[in-house]
Amino acid sequence: MAVKQKRRRSTLPKDEARQRYVEIGEIVALQQIQKDSKILDNQAIPVGPFARLDANAVAAQHGKTRGAITNLFGSQTAFQAETMALALSARDWIERIEFPAPRDFPSGDAWIDAFFAGQAARGPRHGAKPEADYGFLWALWLSVLPYGLWSEEISRSSVGEHVQWIERLKQVLSQAIDHYGLKLREGATITDLACAIASLIEGVWLNQILSNRHPCEPSEPIGTAMRRAGRLLWQGATVQRSER
Numbered sequence: 295m296a297v298k299q300k301r302r303r304s305t306l307p308k309d310e311a312r313q314r315y316v317e318i319g320e321i322v323a324l325q326q327i328q329k330d331s332k333i334l335d336n337q338a339i340p341v342g343p344f345a346r347l348d349a350n351a352v353a354a355q356h357g358k359t360r361g362a363i364t365n366l367f368g369s370q371t372a373f374q375a376e377t378m379a380l381a382l383s384a385r386d387w388i389e390r391i392e393f394p395a396p397r398d399f400p401s402g403d404a405w406i407d408a409f410f411a412g413q414a415a416r417g418p419r420h421g422a423k424p425e426a427d428y429g430f431l432w433a434l435w436l437s438v439l440p441y442g443l444w445s446e447e448i449s450r451s452s453v454g455e456h457v458q459w460i461e462r463l464k465q466v467l468s469q470a471i472d473h474y475g476l477k478l479r480e481g482a483t484i485t486d487l488a489c490a491i492a493s494l495i496e497g498v499w500l501n502q503i504l505s506n507r508h509p510c511e512p513s514e515p516i517g518t519a520m521r522r523a524g525r526l527l528w529q530g531a532t533v534q535r536s537e538r
Contacts, residue, residue, distance in 0.1 A: 340374035414517030
């Protein structure tokens with residue numbers, strides 16, 4: 295009969311043992327996201343904050359009880375999954391975006407400054423009260439983005455929305471370039487410029503979630519970071535069209 299061996303106590307100092315376990319915990323957390331992502335591709339399940347969405351709390355805001363939601367959706371889980379699906383579908387919001395009209399500004403630099411000021415205002419705002427607008431919807435999308443590492447369900451809808459956003463930017467930027475008598479520098483394309491601008495906007499939005507102030511210049515609002523960087527992109531990509 296085999297003798298059962300005793301587990302040996304860890305000889306690591308307490309601080310090192312704690313560090314080791316939390317590092318392992320990080321991997322296990324990622325493995326859980328990976329597992330949930332694979333399930334998500336096979337059936338509609340809520341993940342991230344949507345998995346904690348309380349039907350009682352939602353119904354109460356409408357003066358109802360949880361039963362009103364379960365009667366409509368069949369279960370709290372189905373309601374959570376459908377809420378998540380709606381939050382991940384922002385195509386209508388993109389079509390509603392309003393951009394400054396080039397005719398209202400004397401120069402391309404003035405127009406692009408107004409353009410990025412508008413994009414900063416459209417994004418999430420640190421500490422603001424939750425409401426149904428694109429900035430908060432974007433933050434909800436961000437909360438489930440890690441599942442896109444393994445879930446085609448998440449990545450497909452997100453990439454599709456991004457392409458739609460790029461196409462709108464290409465249209466708006468092309469109109470402004472033409473209006474101000476500009477052209478793209480050699481080697482640059484309108485797709486390049488639109489992709490760079492889209493990445494800049496969402497990159498600064500990450501900071502807007504965390505702070506209302508410029509991360510490196512606290513005397514300036516966070517929108518200044520987007521406006522200045524955006525101007526650099528615009529000036530670096532465009533030149534005045536020569537007259538013949």
